[in-house]
Amino acid sequence: KYPNFSIINKCTFTGGTLLDIGYNSNINPHYPNTNNPYYAPANTLRLSPKFIYMWGVKNVNIWDNTFDNVRLYAIELYNARSIIKKNAALDGNTFTNVRNRAIQGWYYNSSILGNYIVENTFDNILGEGIEIQLGKYDWIVKNKFHRPSVSSSFALQGIAMAGCSNFSIMDNSFYKWNIGIHINNSSYFYGGGGLIGWNQTGNN
Numbered sequence: 001k002y003p004n005f006s007i008i009n010k011c012t013f014t015g016g017t018l019l020d021i022g023y024n025s026n027i028n029p030h031y032p033n034t035n036n037p038y039y040a041p042a043n044t045l046r047l048s049p050k051f052i053y054m055w056g057v058k059n060v061n062i063w064d065n066t067f068d069n070v071r072l073y074a075i076e077l078y079n080a081r082s083i084i085k086k087n088a089a090l091d092g093n094t095f096t097n098v099r100n101r102a103i104q105g106w107y108y109n110s111s112i113l114g115n116y117i118v119e120n121t122f123d124n125i126l127g128e129g130i131e132i133q134l135g136k137y138d139w140i141v142k143n144k145f146h147r148p149s150v151s152s153s154f155a156l157q158g159i160a161m162a163g164c165s166n167f168s169i170m171d172n173s174f175y176k177w178n179i180g181i182h183i184n185n186s187s188y189f190y191g192g193g194g195l196i197g198w199n200q201t202g203n204n
Helices: none
Strands: 007-009 012-014 050-055 060-063 066-070 073-078 082-085 094-098 101-106 116-118 121-123 128-133 139-141 144-146 157-162 168-170 173-175 179-184 195-197
Touching: 050 066, 066 073, 073 082, 094 101
Parallel strands: 007 060, 012 066, 050 073, 060 082, 066 094, 073 101, 082 116, 094 121, 101 128, 116 139, 121 144, 128 157, 139 168, 144 173, 157 179, 168 195
Antiparallel strands: none
């Protein structure tokens, strides 16, 4: 929708228990509500729900940041395109203690497509690494996905692509995941499949 050449670089996002009791879903009213319809959703632990939310923008560079202890999403993209990558830091962007998903992308009749997610570290992920729905032209390469232990839930995935097409997923590493990469409804009806493969080392 709008071009954007901004940079979010070397920032630290640290979650935890929020002081605002509206983020406690055990009480009423909690967020969002009639008076605060655009607040992030409350949760039972009253933890920070989201760190970065983007809607209808493109070319936001997210480099070498630290994201720790978030309940819902560290980065949420709604019809938005971002470049989430290593610039100078050894591990790129680092995501730790993510309880739901580190990166969540939603695309509905969007002309803004094609995220670039390269050389990041997803460490101690309690939920999932990346999920993109109805995306196109996403490039997910050379990322490290680590879980503290093998989960009993087969619903958890390192990378999940739902209804996506023309993506490239290459040279990523997965440690203690039941499902490293899950592709769902990536068919001719959705615009064709993508590439899961080898550029330098392959996915492992």
